[in-house]
Amino acid sequence: MISDLELRQVSHALLVERGVQLLDIAELVLNLQNKYIPNLSVAECLENVQAVLEKREVQNAIITGIELDKLAEQDMLSQPLREILTSDQGLYGIDEILGLSIVNLYGSIGFTNYGYLDKTKPGIIKRLDSKVGQSCHTFLDDIVCAIAASAASRMAHNDPSKIAIVNQ
Amino acid sequence: MISDLELRQVSHALLVERGVQLLDIAELVLNLQNKYIPNLSVAECLENVQAVLEKREVQNAIITGIELDKLAEQDMLSQPLREILTSDQGLYGIDEILGLSIVNLYGSIGFTNYGYLDKTKPGIIKRLDSKVGQSCHTFLDDIVCAIAASAASRMAHNDPSKIAIVNQ
Amino acid sequence: MISDLELRQVSHALLVERGVQLLDIAELVLNLQNKYIPNLSVAECLENVQAVLEKREVQNAIITGIELDKLAEQDMLSQPLREILTSDQGLYGIDEILGLSIVNLYGSIGFTNYGYLDKTKPGIIKRLDSKVGQSCHTFLDDIVCAIAASAASRMAHNDPSKIAIVNQ
Amino acid sequence: MISDLELRQVSHALLVERGVQLLDIAELVLNLQNKYIPNLSVAECLENVQAVLEKREVQNAIITGIELDKLAEQDMLSQPLREILTSDQGLYGIDEILGLSIVNLYGSIGFTNYGYLDKTKPGIIKRLDSKVGQSCHTFLDDIVCAIAASAASRMAHNDPSKIAIVNQ
Numbered sequence: 328m329i330s331d332l333e334l335r336q337v338s339h340a341l342l343v344e345r346g347v348q349l350l351d352i353a354e355l356v357l358n359l360q361n362k363y364i365p366n367l368s369v370a371e372c373l374e375n376v377q378a379v380l381e382k383r384e385v386q387n388a389i390i391t392g393i394e395l396d397k398l399a400e401q402d403m404l405s406q407p408l409r410e411i412l413t414s415d416q417g418l419y420g421i422d423e424i425l426g427l428s429i430v431n432l433y434g435s436i437g438f439t440n441y442g443y444l445d446k447t448k449p450g451i452i453k454r455l456d457s458k459v460g461q462s463c464h465t466f467l468d469d470i471v472c473a474i475a476a477s478a479a480s481r482m483a484h485n486d487p488s489k490i491a492i493v494n495q
Numbered sequence: 496m497i498s499d500l501e502l503r504q505v506s507h508a509l510l511v512e513r514g515v516q517l518l519d520i521a522e523l524v525l526n527l528q529n530k531y532i533p534n535l536s537v538a539e540c541l542e543n544v545q546a547v548l549e550k551r552e553v554q555n556a557i558i559t560g561i562e563l564d565k566l567a568e569q570d571m572l573s574q575p576l577r578e579i580l581t582s583d584q585g586l587y588g589i590d591e592i593l594g595l596s597i598v599n600l601y602g603s604i605g606f607t608n609y610g611y612l613d614k615t616k617p618g619i620i621k622r623l624d625s626k627v628g629q630s631c632h633t634f635l636d637d638i639v640c641a642i643a644a645s646a647a648s649r650m651a652h653n654d655p656s657k658i659a660i661v662n663q
Numbered sequence: 664m665i666s667d668l669e670l671r672q673v674s675h676a677l678l679v680e681r682g683v684q685l686l687d688i689a690e691l692v693l694n695l696q697n698k699y700i701p702n703l704s705v706a707e708c709l710e711n712v713q714a715v716l717e718k719r720e721v722q723n724a725i726i727t728g729i730e731l732d733k734l735a736e737q738d739m740l741s742q743p744l745r746e747i748l749t750s751d752q753g754l755y756g757i758d759e760i761l762g763l764s765i766v767n768l769y770g771s772i773g774f775t776n777y778g779y780l781d782k783t784k785p786g787i788i789k790r791l792d793s794k795v796g797q798s799c800h801t802f803l804d805d806i807v808c809a810i811a812a813s814a815a816s817r818m819a820h821n822d823p824s825k826i827a828i829v830n831q
Numbered sequence: 832m833i834s835d836l837e838l839r840q841v842s843h844a845l846l847v848e849r850g851v852q853l854l855d856i857a858e859l860v861l862n863l864q865n866k867y868i869p870n871l872s873v874a875e876c877l878e879n880v881q882a883v884l885e886k887r888e889v890q891n892a893i894i895t896g897i898e899l900d901k902l903a904e905q906d907m908l909s910q911p912l913r914e915i916l917t918s919d920q921g922l923y924g925i926d927e928i929l930g931l932s933i934v935n936l937y938g939s940i941g942f943t944n945y946g947y948l949d950k951t952k953p954g955i956i957k958r959l960d961s962k963v964g965q966s967c968h969t970f971l972d973d974i975v976c977a978i979a980a981s982a983a984s985r986m987a988h989n990d991p992s993k994i995a996i997v998n999q
Contacts, residue, residue, distance in 0.1 A: 329911040329920065337911060383820060384770040384924055390912050391925050395895070403907065407833040407841060408894050416833070417662035418655060420888055421895050421929070423603035428928045431767035434720040435591035442610015484719060487586060494585035497743040497752070505743060551988060552756055552938040558744050559731070559757050571739065575665040575673060576726050584665070588720055589727050589761070596760045599935035602888040652887060655835075753998035754991060759939035771927035778946015823922060830921035 331383070338386035341393045345467055351451035352376045355475035356482075356492075358449045359440050364491050375478035384432055385474065388425045392466030399463040415465045422466045426473035433480035436493045440476035445469065499551070506554035509561045513635055519619035520544045523643035524650075524660075526617045527608050532659050543646035552600055553642065556593045560634030567631040583633045590634045594641035601648035604661045608644035613637065667719070674722035677729045681803055687787035688712045691811035692818075692828075694785045695776055700827050711814035720768055721810065724761045728802030735799040751801045758802045762809035769816035772829045776812035781805065835887070842890035845897045849971055855955035856880045859979035860986075860996075862953045863944055868995050879982035888936055889978065892929045896970030903967040919969045926970045930977035937984035940997045944980035949973065 342349070356372035379385055398404050399412035411419050426445075430437040445468075448456055452472060455464040483493045510517070524540035547553055566572050567580035579587050594613075598605040613636075616624055620640060623632040651661045678685070692708035715721055734740050735748035747755050762781075766773040781804075784792055788808060791800040819829045846853070860876035883889055902908050903916035915923050930949075934941040949972075952960055956976060959968040987997045 329914055333911055382770075383922060387915070387923055387925055390909075391899070394909055394912050395899075398902070398907075403902075405894075405898055405901075407837055408898050410833055411891070415662075417658040418604060418651060418887055419891055420603040421891055421932070423606050424928060424932045425925070427603060427606060428771060428925070432770060434718075434768060435588040435595060435764060436586060438591050438595055438606065439610045439613040442607045442612075443614040444610075445607040446611040483586060490585040494583075497746055501743055550938075551754055555747070555755055555757055558741075562741055562744050563727070563731075565741075566734070566739075571734075573726075573730055573733075575669055576730050578665055579723070586719055587723055589723055589764070592760060592764045593757070596757070596939060600938060602886075602936060603932060751998075753994040754940060754987060756939040759942050763939060763942060771924040771931060772922060774927050774931060774942065775946045775949040778943045778948075779950040781943040782947040819922060826921040830919075 334383065334386045334390070335381070338389040339380060341389055342471075345393055345396070345464070346455070347451060347467065347471055349373060349376050349380070352471055352475050352478070354450050355444060355452070355471070356478045359444070359475070359479050359492050364489055367489070367492070371482070372478060375482045376474060378481060379429075379433075379474050379477045382432060385429050385477075388429055388470055388473075392422065392425050392470050396463045396466050399465070400461050412465045413463050415463075419465070422469040425466060426469035429470065429473035430476050430480070433477045433484065436483060437473075437476040437480035440479050440493060441473055444472040444475055502551065502554045502558070503549070506557040507548060509557060510639075513561055513564070513632070514623070515619060515635065515639055517541060517544050517548070520639055520643050520646070522618050523612060523620070523639070524646045527611070527643070527647050527660050532657050535657070535660070539650070540646060543650045544642060546649060547597075547601075547642050547645045550600060553597050553645075556597055556638055556641075560590065560593050560638050564631045564634050567633070568629050580633045581631050583631075587633070590637040593634060594637035597638065597641035598644050598648070601645045601652065604651060605641075605644040605648035608647050608661060609641055612640040612643055670719065670722045670726070671717070674725040675716060677725060678807075681729055681732070681800070682791070683787060683803065683807055685709060685712050685716070688807055688811050688814070690786050691780060691788070691807070692814045695780075695811070695815050695828050700825055703825070703828070707818070708814060711818045712810060714817060715765075715769075715810050715813045718768060721765050721813075724765055724806055724809075728758065728761050728806050732799045732802050735801070736797050748801045749799050751799075755801070758805040761802060762805035765806065765809035766812050766816070769813045769820065772819060773809075773812040773816035776815050776829060777809055780808040780811055838887065838890045838894070839885070842893040843884060845893060846975075849897055849900070849968070850959070851955060851971065851975055853877060853880050853884070856975060856979050856982070858954050859948060859956070859975070860982045863948070863979070863983050863996050868993050871993070871996070875986070876982060879986045880978060882985060883933075883937075883978050883981045886936060889933050889981075892933055892977075893974055896926065896929050896974050900967045900970050903969070904965050916969045917967050919967075923969070926973040929970060930973035933974065933977035934980050934984070937981045937988065940987060941977075941980040941984035944983050944997060945977055948976040948979055 353369050353373035353376050360367045430441045452468050455468045479492045483490045521537050521541035521544050528535045598609045620636050623636045647660045651658045689705050689709035689712050696703045766777045788804050791804045815828045819826045857873050857877035857880050864871045934945045959972045983996045987994045
C-alpha cells in the first residue's frame with residue numbers, strides 16, 4: 328500500500344514541478360474576496376489551501392490529472408485522447424469531472440466559485456492556460472480552480488462570518 | 496402515476512407564476528455568448544432552453560424547489576429551515592445541489608457556466624435575488640442558472656462549432 | 664443566523680422523531696462489514712455515524728428531506744409533488760440527489776455502499792420502506808443509506824486497514 | 832477537432848479490445864431485472880446500452896479510463912499512480928468518479944444500480960475483476976457498471992412501466 332506520506336509529498340511536488348506554488352492558489356482564494364470580507368489575509372487563504380491538499384481524494388486527483396497532462400506533452404497517449412488533451416477540447420469534460428470531485432468534498436457551496444474561477448481565469452489559471460510551447464495543462468487548470476474553490480468553502484464552513492466568500 | 500404531460504405543464508406554469516419567462520432564461524444563455532459565437536440568436540437559445548425543460552429530472556427539481564420557496568414565503572416550514580430559506584443562507588447548499596443535478600444531465604461542461612451565472616447574477620437572476628417584499632427565491636435562482644447553463648451545454652454538444660459558449 | 668448548535672440538535676431530533684436511532688444506522692454500517700474485517704464493532708460504527716452527523720451539509724439534507732416527508736404526510740404539498748412523494752415514485756430522483764450530496768462529502772468511495780444499501784434495504788431501511796399507515800419516508804430512507812455509506816467511507820479513510828468495507 | 836465518428840469508433844473498439852462485448856453489458860442490465868419486469872428481453876437491454884454508448888461524455892470516459900488501465904499494465908505510469916492502479920487500491924476513487932459522471936447523465940435514479948453492480952460484481956464485472964496475469968481493469972469495471980446502470984435508467988425514463996428496474 329502507498330503510504331499517506333508518499334502520496335502527499337508526490338502530489339505537492341507535482342504541483343510545484345508544473346509551475347503552481349501554493350501561494351498562487353492562495354491568491355486565487357483572495358481573488359474571490361470582496362468588500363464584505365475586508366480583512367481576509369493571504370496567510371489565512373494559504374492555510375485553507377494547505378488543509379485541502381491534505382485530503383487523499385485531492386491528492387489522487389492531482390497525481391492522475393497531472394500524469395495525463397504530462398503523457399500528452401510527451402506524446403505517449405493514444406489517439407484521439409492525445410489530441411483532445413493537447414487542444415484542451417471543450418467537449419472533453421473529464422477534466423471538469425476531476426475538479427468537481429474535489430469541490431464536492433466541501434459540499435455544494437463551492438460550485439459557484441469553481442465555475443467562476445474557471446470562466447474568468449485569474450492569476451495562475453491565466454498563466455497555465457496560455458500554453459507556452461508544448462505544455463499541456465488541461466487537467467491542471469481545473470484542479471487548481473477546484474482547490475481554490477474548496478479552500479474558500481472550507482473557510483466559510485469553519486468561520487460563517489466569512490460566508491460572503493461563497494455567496495456574494 | 497403522474498402523467499408526463501401534467502408534470503411538464505405544472506413545472507412550466509410554476510416558472511411563469513414565479514416571474515420567470517423562458518425568454519428570460521434564453522437571454523441568460525445569450526449572455527454567456529461571446530465574441531467567438533457572433534451569430535448566436537435568442538431563438539436558438541430559447542429552443543435549447545425548451546429542450547432542457549422537457550427532461551423529467553429538470554421538472555422534478557423545479558416543482559420541489561419552488562414548493563420549498565413558496566412554503567417559506569407562506570410561513571409553513573418548521574424552524575430552522577424557514578429562516579435558512581428566507582435569508583437564503585449561504586451555507587445551506589441544498590439549493591445548489593438541486594441546480595447541479597440539472598447541469599449534470601448534460602455532462603460536466605456546464606459546471607463553469609452554472610457557477611459563473613450564479614456568481615455574476617445577470618438579468619433575471621438579479622431580479623430574483625433582489626427579494627422584493629416577502630418573496631423567497633432561494634431555490635429558484637439556482638434552478639434558473641442551472642437551466643441556462645444546461646441549455647448552453649446542450650447547444651455545444653449538438654453543434655460543436657458553438658463550443659466557445661462552454662469554455663471561453 | 665441559525666446557530667450550529669440549533670441545527671445539530673434539530674437534525675438529530677428529527678431522525679429520532681421519525682423512528683431512526685443512531686444505533687440503527689450503525690448497524691447498517693456493520694452490515695457492510697464482511698469476512699475481511701472480522702473485528703469491527705458496533706461502537707466503532709456508531710462513532711463514525713456520529714461524526715458524519717456533525718457536518719452541516721448532512722444536517723441541512725436531513726432537515727430538508729424530513730420536512731418534505733412530513734408535509735407530504737400532512738397533505739400540505741401541492742400536486743403533483745404530494746402524490747410523487749407519497750407513492751415514492753421511482754423516477755422522482757430528488758431523494759437520491761440529497762443522499763448523494765451527503766456521500767460526496769467523503770469522496771467517491773462511498774457510492775458503491777450507498778447504492779448497495781438502497782437496493783438491498785437491510786434493517787432500518789426495510790422498516791422505513793414498509794410504509795405503515797400514512798407515513799412517508801421517501802427522503803429519509805435515502806438519507807439514512809447515505810449516512811451509513813458515508814460512515815463506512817470515513818472509517819476507511821481514517822483507517823486504511825479497514826478498506827475492505829468500501830471495496831469488497 | 833476529433834470527429835464524432837472517430838470518437839465513437841475508438842471507444843467501442845477499446846471495449847472489445849479489453850474483453851467487453853456490448854452483449855456482456857446488456858446481460859448486466861438484464862441481471863438488474865426482477866420479478867416485476869418479467870418480460871424484459873436482452874435485445875431491449877442491448878438497445879439501451881447502445882444508446883448510452885452514443886453519448887460523447889461516455890466515450891470520453893471510456894477512452895480516458897482504458898488508456899490509464901493500459902498504461903498501468905505497460906508500466907508506463909509514474910509512481911505511486913502505477914501501484915495504485917495495478918492494485919486497484921480501494922481508497923483511490925477516481926475510477927468511481929468517472930463511472931458516476933456517466934450515471935449522472937441519466938439522472939440520479941441510476942446511483943442505486945451503479946452501486947449494486949459494483950458491490951455484487953455479476954457476470955463480466957467478475958471476470959474483469961479476476962485480474963488474470965498482468966491485466967489492469969481498475970477503471971474499466973467501474974465504467975462498465977456505469978454503462979449498465981445508465982442503460983437501466985434510460986429504459987425506465989423512456990418506459991415508466993419498467994420503473995421497477997431502478998427502484999426495486
